[in-house]
Amino acid sequence: MVAPADVWCTGLAEYRLDDLARISGVSARNIRAYRERGLLDPPRRQGRSAYYDDYHLSQLKTINQLLRKGFTSAHIAEFFARMREGHDLAAILGVQQAILGGKPEPARPAAVALDLDPGCDEAQRLLSCGLAELKADSLSLTHPGIAEIVTHATDQRSYIQMILRVVASTEGTIDELAANLVAAIEDAFAARYGAGYVPRPDEADEVAALISDYRDLGMAVVAHQLDRAMQRHMVSAVSNYTAGIATNDWKPTE
Structure with a gap:
């Protein structure tokens, strides 16, 4: 299943x-x-x-x-x-497509097979999450940015374990965040057109573009906020690590 x-x-x-x-x-x-x-x-x-x-x-x-x-x-x-x-009412189809990320995807580079047994637990979790695909008994990552990092790593399994840890630790938070973003899009759309508004045929492109823009804006803002928060935590982690070395009276090997 x-x-x-x-x-x-x-x-x-x-x-x-x-x-x-x-x-x-x-x-x-x-x-x-x-x-x-x-x-x-x-x-x-x-x-x-x-x-x-x-x-x-x-x-x-x-x-x-x-x-x-x-x-x-x-x-x-x-x-x-x-x-x-x-x-006529093709507008609604355009709206649905915009919500689901209907912009044409750029051509993806050729997939590089992972050094991972497709039957192992990590592989099955990647497949379930949609982060990997199975072709001709070889496993490859579906996200170009992730694939570029992992496929060039000398220890792919540790990178994959990192990915799965992030997925597991953010699952509930991501779902709640997505629900809030969709609610924000609905509110913004209702504020502009009115609650329950059905677009006219001549508004199809305008409405689809607006919802797509709202979706992209939401994702860009989240990425920006996440990057800022990670920078703060990374600085804190480095500071704690340095302080730990000093506390333990670390000395270089002679």
């Missing part, structure tokens, strides 16, 4: 049908029906297995919201069909 996003981290994850049903609250039977009626995008196929992701989860939430507002399945199917064709 593919581990859900909340096992190790809260990034984009993949789910089997039963996992998606459990997380979304929509029965597997209804998910199949939505897919057959054109409401839900097809899953990613790998052999005989089907994998859904966070975008499908977002679509299910949208479907539930429309059903609660009185839309029929036929209306919703037509709605999604027109969105896929780029007609």
Whole structure:
């Protein structure tokens, strides 16, 4: 079974049908029906297995919201069909894509295999967190910045253990932070357009760009604040280390 996003981290994850049903609250039977009626995008196929992701989860939430507002399945199917064709209410699709990080990703460099057994605990945790991928029985990191550091290390395992420690120690904090950032985006959007506002077709690009900007701003501010806090703690750690050496009457080896 593919581990859900909340096992190790809260990034984009993949789910089997039963996992998606459990997380979304929509029965597997209804998910199949939505897919057959054109409401839900097809899953990613790998052999005989089907994998859904966070975008499908977002679509299910949208479907539930429309059903609660009185839309029929036929209306919703037509709605999604027109969105896929780029007609009329495509604005909402643009908004969803912006929330999920819809900007085109730059071309990724060729993956470098890790010196790590794909079946070991560390590898499975990296896969569950979405920080690694398995291709042709070799494991490689998915984040270019992390991959560049780790693949050039002489002791990759210690770097990987560092990554997993950070993931484990920040899991709850990251989820709470993400919820607060999304709430801030919702408030900012409501302050500009009004609560419950549905964009007009001609506002699609504007709304998608605004939400994408809000998302990027939130992440940039968090990165900046984290960097400042780490600098303070690093200075403190170095000072404590130096003081410890002095206290122990350290002397260089002659």
